[in-house]
Amino acid sequence: MDITDIAQRVSAGERRALARAITLVESGRADHRVLAGQLLAALPQDRQALRIGLSGTPGVGKSTFIESFGMMLIRQGLRVAVLAVDPSSSRSGGSILGDKTRMDLLSREADAFIRPSPSQTHLGGVARRSREAVRLCEAAGFDVVLIETVGVGQSETVVAEMSDLFLLLLAPAGGDELQGVKRGIMEMADIILVNKADGDLKPAAVRTQADYAGALRLLRKRPQDPDGYPLAMAVSALQENGLAEAWESMTALVNWRRDEGFWDKTRAAQARYWFEEDVKQRLLAQLQGAEARAALAALGDKVAEGDVDPSAAAQSFVEGLGR
Amino acid sequence: MDITDIAQRVSAGERRALARAITLVESGRADHRVLAGQLLAALPQDRQALRIGLSGTPGVGKSTFIESFGMMLIRQGLRVAVLAVDPSSSRSGGSILGDKTRMDLLSREADAFIRPSPSQTHLGGVARRSREAVRLCEAAGFDVVLIETVGVGQSETVVAEMSDLFLLLLAPAGGDELQGVKRGIMEMADIILVNKADGDLKPAAVRTQADYAGALRLLRKRPQDPDGYPLAMAVSALQENGLAEAWESMTALVNWRRDEGFWDKTRAAQARYWFEEDVKQRLLAQLQGAEARAALAALGDKVAEGDVDPSAAAQSFVEGLGR
Incomplete structure (x- = not known):
């Protein structure tokens, strides 16, 4: 494998080279790990995408959201990569994003790149692989990297720690119906999107949005949040309603964080976090x-x-x- | 130090022997660790107290609550121990529970035992020390062990993992005032108590209680919760209002968990958790x-x-x- 060649082709944005590079960083073989290290070192280090973490349980319309949201960004001239972090994929019998046909339009776009979750391994390994895949997408010049996960175990924490902003996608809840938000996920959300605000479900979506807006106000304000954040919005991925407003809220948040220095600070803290986690993983590997x-x-x-x-x-x- | 003698005196419920035994398990000296291991092995293993974790930031009236609640339990003929878990105590300039005069009545009761937090060390060490102190209190025949903590870092997780039930004590919030519940703590609470439901603050306390009751309904139901739990209640520690009802809710919850097998299951899972955490701590000690x-x-x-x-x-x- 010619690392210099593959690095050049990834940097030029070639999707086949990117796919091959991700396969390389996903491999656990010792010789592949050495090559992966050489590849990561050979890539441009100065390209940054907006990394958006996205969590939502099955049934909230995550694929439809990614399809509609991704297509909107592509129409604005942006290049969009979609990755999945799902440590449970083989256990649950089907990888999320394993089926690209759920994102039929997006998967056919030249400016989109969709990559299913790597097959099951322990979460520490998934985290390292996903982090490196994100870096490869950035080096390939993507503007936005969507990192999708489901509400399983600690996978949200892993995704939040490699994201610039974190979205939580929810479905409308009926009157007394429990929404089933995993305890502790709300703490990570920058923006809660209540999907399916269309047709019969619209009133329930609006009410659910108000409930979560209220719940968010009960939580402590974080330094990296401007006034009004974290926020809850109602959207319809199906009818493409509210997606432009959601993107505006994201860019406003990100611009504020850039201006206030939180973007760089967070990325530096994340790099340090991953370094320390990686050290701990290697020490705890004795138990595996x-x-x-x-x-x-x-x-x-x-x-x-x-x-x-x-x-x-x-x-x-x-x-x-x-x- | 005569371990057999001290074990007998702890088992007989002697408070001075208990205090000395806790000092022993808190010590980091290698020879003390050996003696502490012998002591723990020499104690009766079949005594169980109700371990109640209690979290609340400064200002919510935690000391007043412990005083009133503890005195109520003592009047019912129960023996009550109070421990504190506060890894930040020396950093913040004052150990919680360092000043027993804040629990003037309780500290003078023969059936009460109050122990301040050990001086600062890393959280893993605090956890091990506190866990062993809880076991000493159980061996000394206490019926209820209250384990107090403040909303600092991971200390709630540590306390929740050594408790049979977990209380979150809050103050009433004004209209738009943020309550400042640390994100992720709500997930651990079995019962949220909004204190200071007295005088001018009573309407705010009742409203805050309703807000949290609503927020709790948005979280996923855990298997170890019967219908209606986790719940939020308004209490006044100062006027001793609602404390009997809170105790009723606790005993109802605990009885249900005993009947359904969750008590034993949780204790077994906690023991396994602490064993695995302890193994990891020892491996990660190389970084310290x-x-x-x-x-x-x-x-x-x-x-x-x-x-x-x-x-x-x-x-x-x-x-x-x-x-």
């Missing part, structure tokens, strides 16, 4: 071998049954690792 | 020495400035650790 996992589970059973104290068990386990 | 921290910070600066890729930096750092 089959043998270590079996020993951890067996001792964990004894601890859960009350036979051994957690600290004492941990001490004997770590001493055993060193042997 | 002064030299390692300085190297991590220096390399982190380079990563933040964009000079080095996070993964590449992490790899070279971990290789350096092995040398």
